Amino acid sequence: MYEDYKTFQRVQVFGRQPEQLISVTSAYDAAVFLLQQWPDETGPKHLMAREILLKCLEGNCSAAVARVAFVEAAREPGIYMEAEPMRPAYTGKPNPKWGKRKPRWRETAG
Template identity: 35%
Template sequence: MEWGTSIEFDPVILLFNNPERLFSVRTAVGAAHALMNEFPYDDGKEFLAAIEICLDVVKGNAKSEQLRAAIIRAADEAGVTAIAVLH
């Protein structure tokens, strides 16, 4: 797998404190962007686990559903509202 490859999962909407900061995360690339550029904290246990799982998904060593769950846990840890959308 490469970063340019679309690894999709059911979307997670992230609502940050600023109402203009709303993100729909549905790919490994989108997850990496949100984690590295948008999350208010970058040193929490769940945050670091989400980064690791993101890399594992891209490498083909983890499933995209694991990344989705990790994003939700990291958001909870950081006080970011996460709305899990199911298709």
């Protein structure tokens, strides 16, 4: 039954309460947020996101499309919180320091 919710990668938005951060992880959660907790100011992206989320829940579009629509709608009133990457992007190149030993300094008697 949860697969009907059309899950996607987490999106964080600010709620109505001060410093309240809400995690949205599915098209269903996004639709509920749009209908119940959205700020008073709405715009064209908000209306488009509502239509896209409804289509997604009906099975007519992917969860990825619904996520993009929700993020764009959340950027409009400034409630979208940019997620910082957890770690730097992998470049495919090894660190040049890996596998090298530190030089040993020998004390000379003197």
